[in-house]
Amino acid sequence: MSEENQRIDMHSHYYGGGLVDALRARQKRPYLRIRDDGAEMMVAMNGEFPFTEHYHDYMVGLADMKATGLTHRMLTFPGALGVDLLPVDEIATAIYDYNDFLAQLTKDTEGALIGLAGLPLADMDLACAEVRRIRRDLGLPGVILPSDYFNTLADMEEMRPLLKAANDYGCHIMLHPGLKVGEEPPARPTDNMQYRLSAVDLQSGASQVALTVILSDMLDAFPNITFQIVNLGGTLPFILERIESIARHRNPDEPFPTGRLRRLWYDCASLGPRALETAVKVLGADRIMLGSDYPIFKDDPYAHAVVPADLSEDEKAQVIWKTAQDLFALLEDKRQAALR
Structure with a gap:
């Protein structure tokens, strides 16, 4: 397959890999239950939803990819579910098994499915050890972390030991709600x-996270980490001019570091062509990647967001595959340098 025919989805979620059995065995949120009509329901932190095969059967996901023309998809541990927050004696083994499964899945699908691992966050030492393992031994590109750890600079300090570990072998980190x-x-x-x-709170939250990262020392302290901000950085592309105005008028000696936004990566999950156009103008197509948020959303991100967008063909190619491909190449270079 030529590079021009690639379509790389960089934001989707996967609840399989052994997690289903662990969730069925639970009685507290998060857990799975059978409704009176026989439907299986995921009881999550903020409600419940039908737990269809799209969530846990990767073959169903591959069929969806084929139908929409996607050639590669990055699956992530279901971070928003809160499984990674549970006591380690309840969930650590299931997380390790899930990560092993993702690594094997990449091999079995010849790279069509790529995975971001989960971590047992209730024990920082175990989480640090696992992030090193998934990069050094499993070769997965990185991990997903709850974005509430990045709402403020103080919150981010709690993650510093983990970020130090992630920096060892180069690591991609998706900051997800x-x-x-x-x-x-x-x-x-x-x-x-x-x-x-x-919509409103989630997008605002993504902006807060991006601000925390660029206004901290983390990009310089941990240069081998690549951070992905979901949903085009939230509201940031649309309010950046106001932020810059605030800096000019209230902090004239400290201009807002707009350029640091281009040291992050973004996906266009669940958004459309008008939002994508604005984000490309503000952040650059070489920092933006295709994203679906499958299986929560099932729109084809290529047809829904990229095709109708008023972008050049080169900009569309960046979003569709080249930004992601360049990112994976960068991560592998960092990993190989650490292994030598």
Whole structure:
């Protein structure tokens, strides 16, 4: 297959790899239950949803990819579910098995499916050891971390030991909406919950995370880590000019470090052509990647977001495959340098 025919989905989730059995055995959130009509339901932190085969059968996912023309997909541990926050004696073995499964799945599918691992975050020493293992021994590109650890500079400090470990072999980190260990879900809105939580709050949260990373020392302290901010960086592309104005008028001696936004990577999951156009202008196509958020969303990101966008063919190619391919090549270079 020529490079020009590649379509690389860099934001999807996978609940299989042994997690299903662990979740069926639980009685507290998160867990799986059978509804009276026989449907299996995932009881998550903020409600429940039908747990269809799209969530845990990778063959169904591969069929979806074929139908939409995707050639590669990055699966991630279901970070928003909160499984990685559970006590290690309940979940660590299941997480290790899941990561092993992802590594084998990459081999079995000849690289069509690539995985971001989960970590047992309730024990920082174990989490650090596992992030080294998944890069050194399993060769997975990286991990997914709950973004609530990156809401503020103080929150981010809790992750410093893990970031030090991730830096050892080069590591990709997707910062995805999710709680910290011991953190309770926020109070639900009293109305229009889906829109307020899953759109307005989520997008604002992604912006907070990006701000934390670029306004900290983390990019310089851990140069072998690549950070992925989901959903085009939230609202950032649309409010950046206001942020820069605030800096000009209130902190004239400290201009906002806009250029540091281009040291992060972004995906366009669950967004459309108008948002993508703006993000490309602000962040650059060479920092933006295709994303579906499958199986939560099932739109074809290529047809839905890229094809209708007013972008050049070169910019579309960057988003569709080249940014992701360049990122994977960079990560592998960092890993091989550490192994030598």
